[in-house]
Amino acid sequence: MEYKVEDLLKIPFLKNASVLSGKGGMQRHLNWYRELHADQSGELTVLNTNANDILILADALNAWKEEQLSIVVQSAASCGAGCIVMFSGSSEYRFPQGSLQIADAADLPVIVVVERRLPVEILSREIAMILLQNSRNSSYLQEVFLAQTGEKELSKSDMQVIQQCSGYDFTAEHVAVCIGFDDRKRPSDSYGVKTGVTGIIKEFCMDWLNGKRGQIIAGITDQSFALFLPIVTSVSEAEQQMRILISDLTKNIGGMEFRAGIGTPQAGLEKWKRSLKEAKLALRAMKIFQWDGVRTIWKTQPAAMLLDIRDHKQLYLLRNPVIKPLYSAGTQDAIDGELAHTLEMFFRYGRNRSLTAEKMFLHRNTLNLRLRKIEKICGVDLTDPVRCRELEFAIYVEKCLLLG
Numbered sequence: 129m130e131y132k133v134e135d136l137l138k139i140p141f142l143k144n145a146s147v148l149s150g151k152g153g154m155q156r157h158l159n160w161y162r163e164l165h166a167d168q169s170g171e172l173t174v175l176n177t178n179a180n181d182i183l184i185l186a187d188a189l190n191a192w193k194e195e196q197l198s199i200v201v202q203s204a205a206s207c208g209a210g211c212i213v214m215f216s217g218s219s220e221y222r223f224p225q226g227s228l229q230i231a232d233a234a235d236l237p238v239i240v241v242v243e244r245r246l247p248v249e250i251l252s253r254e255i256a257m258i259l260l261q262n263s264r265n266s267s268y269l270q271e272v273f274l275a276q277t278g279e280k281e282l283s284k285s286d287m288q289v290i291q292q293c294s295g296y297d298f299t300a301e302h303v304a305v306c307i308g309f310d311d312r313k314r315p316s317d318s319y320g321v322k323t324g325v326t327g328i329i330k331e332f333c334m335d336w337l338n339g340k341r342g343q344i345i346a347g348i349t350d351q352s353f354a355l356f357l358p359i360v361t362s363v364s365e366a367e368q369q370m371r372i373l374i375s376d377l378t379k380n381i382g383g384m385e386f387r388a389g390i391g392t393p394q395a396g397l398e399k400w401k402r403s404l405k406e407a408k409l410a411l412r413a414m415k416i417f418q419w420d421g422v423r424t425i426w427k428t429q430p431a432a433m434l435l436d437i438r439d440h441k442q443l444y445l446l447r448n449p450v451i452k453p454l455y456s457a458g459t460q461d462a463i464d465g466e467l468a469h470t471l472e473m474f475f476r477y478g479r480n481r482s483l484t485a486e487k488m489f490l491h492r493n494t495l496n497l498r499l500r501k502i503e504k505i506c507g508v509d510l511t512d513p514v515r516c517r518e519l520e521f522a523i524y525v526e527k528c529l530l531l532g
Contacts, residue, residue, distance in 0.1 A: 130157045131259055133197045133237050136182070137525045139170060139258070141251050142213075144242045149228040150211070153235035158182055158210040160271060161249065163498065164200065166191040179207065182255060185214035186248040189240065194224045197374075201227040215248070242306045256289040257423075269296065269345045276356070277349045296343060300358050303366050304391040304403035306332065306411040307353040307374070307496050309384050325384075328352055332380060336373055344514050352411060356400055359393050363424065366390065370422045387414045390424045409435055416531045428487035430521060434528045443529050448522035455526050467505070470498045475520045479510070 134154040137145055147154070161182040183204050185192065192200075192214070212231070223238070231238045241251075259268075268290045274280035275287075282290075293300055309329060326348055330375050333353050337344040346355035370388045377386045389410025391403030398440055405424040411430035414423055425432055437443055454468040470488070474495075477483045485495040499510055508515050 132157055133239075136211065136213075136255070137239070137259075139251075139254060140255060141239055142239070145207060145213075145239050146242070148223055148238045148240055149231040150235050151370065153211065153237050156180060156235075156237070158259060158484040160259060160268075161252060163252055166193075166196060175229055180210040181207075183209050183212045184248065184252060184255075187214040187215070189214055189223070189360055194227075197224055198227050200240070201236070203228050205230055205236050206378070209236065210241060210428060211237040213241065213251075215241050219522070242487065251326075252349065253285060253289055256286065259423075262364075268348060269343060272298075272354070272397070273345045273347045273354075276397070276404060277354065277407060278346075279349070296345075297358070299395060301393040301395045302356040302358050302400060303363060303393050304400065304407040305355050305357055305366070305370055306350075306404075306407040307355075307370075307377075307386060307387055307388045308411045308415060309377075309386050310415075311350070315529065324441065326351075326383075328381060329377070332377065333373065334367045337374060352408070354404060355408065356403075356472075363390070367424060374422060382464050385420075387411065387420055388422045389414055389428065390422065416527055431524050432529065433526055437528075446525045447519065447529070448525070450508060451519060451522040453505050453528065454502065467502050469496055470495070471502055471519070472523055474510070475516070475523065479516060 157180050159180045161184055163184045163186050166187045222350040275282040277421045330348055344355055374386045374388055389407045391406030394403040396399055409432040410423055410425045410428045412435055417431055473488055474484050486523050503510055
């Protein structure tokens with residue numbers, strides 16, 4: 129059952145409420161609520177308020193300046209908010225006529241509650257519980273997702289309500305997964321725009337996941353599709369499911385490349401962000417080093433660890449001068465990074481020359497010629513496993529500096 133603005137007025141706490149304007153919007157559906165305080169109203173324009181949110185102006189009416197109320201009403205109307213609820217300690221309240229006209233034009237209900245003793249948090253909690261119980265689109269799980277990605281803030285009381293009403297087990301172990309996509313090969317429309325790609329991917333993933341696992345906390349963040357996947361048996365089971373999802377995405381959405389990074393298992397909401405950070409690092413490493421498929425954070429080391437170093441000065445300290453000629457522009461015999469790429473592939477395929485030549489579509493003699501050039505330029509022996517490990521680490525550092 130969808131919850132509407134007219135249903136909001138049936139709450140016992142709002143029995144003394146009056147609808148000042150926007151009565152044409154009483155049938156609007158409501159998803160969630162936002163609390164705003166008088167000293168924060170100017171920030172409303174930059175808050176990512178969703179359509180059909182209830183904006184609760186937490187302070188008494190006389191605490192809001194006329195220009196603040198104007199900002200709230202205009203911003204709420206432009207973002208498609210469900211309604212505005214505010215408080216007055218007296219029935220002799222005044223609301224700026226210009227703001228009421230804006231609300232009327234947008235069919236945005238402005239509800240004033242005449243109640244001086246009602247704490248805002250009590251009303252907010254009551255509204256939250258009703259919205260969660262009436263929600264059909266799992267908007268409460270979306271709120272948790274936005275809180276984990278840092279796009280929203282939820283108080284402890286918000287989280288308590290969500291846990292009580294959603295029936296979701298937030299204490300179970302979850303792994304964060306980030307699915308990245310490259311749409312450079314996808315055909316554009318006549319205007320050169322890849323229309324609705326992100327929405328298509330999100331819808332496909334949500335349908336796929338809900339069919340397999342039921343309720344899933346997920347959404348789009350940082351140009352990737354992120355989700356928190358409950359662990360049923362092991363991380364390897366989650367890894368296998370993501371491989372199937374990536375395969376299905378590739379088959380059903382043409383012209384795109386997909387890959388997924390997975391974080392470590394974490395139990396409890398307060399630790400989920402750590403797993404999400406790891407999943408993002410794993411995906412970033414996969415993009416930079418052009419690794420396909422699905423990888424956990426463990427399988428992207430040491431690349432992910434190096435990408436997590438914020439200070440480039442520290443990365444420069446790890447740089448190995450032996451490898452530098454292969455990555456320096458204009459270096460003889462390293463034109464277009466041919467030798468650097470050959471060395472990277474050589475390490476990627478376990479220093480197996482036959483396999484490397486096959487994967488690179490090279491004759492084995494051509495590969496051996498390139499490897500001898502690398503040995504000469506860098507002054508190393510590629511049959512020495514210790515030196516090879518040093519070179520491989522040096523490549524990670526160099527690529528993180530160039531592309532990370």
